[in-house]
Amino acid sequence: MAYNLTAEPLALEDLENIYREKSLIQISPDLLEKLNNINTPINKTNSATAEAFLAAHGLSFGPAVPEEVIRLALVLQLSTLLLPANLPVQSETIQRLLAFYNREVWPVVHEQGLPASQLTQLGLPLLGLGKVSFQGYELNAADVMDIFSWQPLSLSASEISNFTSQNTFTYAYLLNNLFRLAPVLNWLEYLIGVFDGISSDQPASLPADSKILDDNFENTRTIIQQNYALPPDKQDLHQVRDAVIDLLQKLITVTTALTDLTAETYDNLVATSEPPATSSFALASDLVQSLQKQLKLTGINPTDTIILTKDMRMLHQALSEAINLTEQIIALAFWSVSQVGKVFSLTPGNLTLSAYYHSAFFVPKEAVSNQLHKIIDFTRLTTPAPVT
Secondary structure: OOEEEOOOOOOHHHHHHHHHHOOOEEEOHHHHHHHHHHOOOOOEOOHHHHHHHHHHHOOOEEEEOOHHHHHHHHHHHHHHHOOOOOOOOOHHHHHHHHHHHHOOEEEOOEEEOOHHHHHHHHHHHHHOOOEEEEOOEEEEHHHHHHHOOOOOOOOEHHHHHHHHHOOHHHHHHHHHHHHHHHHHHHHHHHHHHHHHHHOOOOOOOHHHHHHHHHHHHHHHHHHHHHHHOOOHHHOOHHHHHHHHHHHHHHHHHHHHHHHHHHHHHHHHHHHHOOOOHHHHHHHHHHHHHHHHHHHHHOOOOOOOOOOEOOEOHHHHHHHHHHHHHHHHHHHHHHHHHHHHHHHHOOHHHOHHHHHHHOOOOOOOOOOHHHHHHHHHHHHHHOOOOOOO
């Protein structure tokens, strides 16, 4: 089913559904006609000037930005271009961006570049310039346009401004991290509840810290919702940055506490098991503590002046890495719980653990590393039930 974009700001709940379901998107003919009526006549720059201007701003290098971020950037750019408060845009430009998204023609944007340069690279294929990813291949944009019989567009001065002044990639990176973090928070809350029943030394502050983490998450979403659709000069990127820093720091606090509980559980398993299981449990304890050290290194000093409000790449990277490490720690924590569960019969009050035992992800005699990878898949696809 296609999702319909309107001239209203896109709610983050709807954007998350588009992200997770990989929905097609559409724009009503009435809205496209309205764009034609409002924006006629539109002063176009000549094509050569547009190409030269955009090409000059597409300064970046390094690996390509992940596809999921490009998908978000395209939807965000489309959504903001449709808002009445933004500069005029042609219906042809909207339709071509829509075609890129629905036909999975992803502009190739490089990671090492300022957000404005990255946004310029998102727009270059409209002119038949730059590279695109199509069906798993990186191709010249002009060649893919030939496949679909598309002609290069002539952009107006206001459209060029739209592709050099918006903060689209700042929000695309942040939202990609937030959408990844949402299920992680569910699992942190679940595991804290489990360890409350089997651990001898759970910090008294941990449930409260977990609640603050959830509140920080919702606050960050709210601040992004309030800012992303505003004209760039009205957006409060300081507020966005500070909210994300608070979220990152509390995520590290809660995950560090979970790491200590997981290591304690593995130490108990080592003391009560026999070879070769003791070796696996001892290595798991060492690994979870190594991940904890890595997690602490992802922290950001809020007073560090290198974190610029117009270039939050360091913050994106730190949050992304913290989420990756937290997912791995959750996998190790859940595996420790599954091993304890076999001995102490935790499943009657733990529907999630029971579901795991009866799923295709649980293969008892498989190598431990394979089990851990399957647990990560299980946690990404399963919403844990509260422990009773």
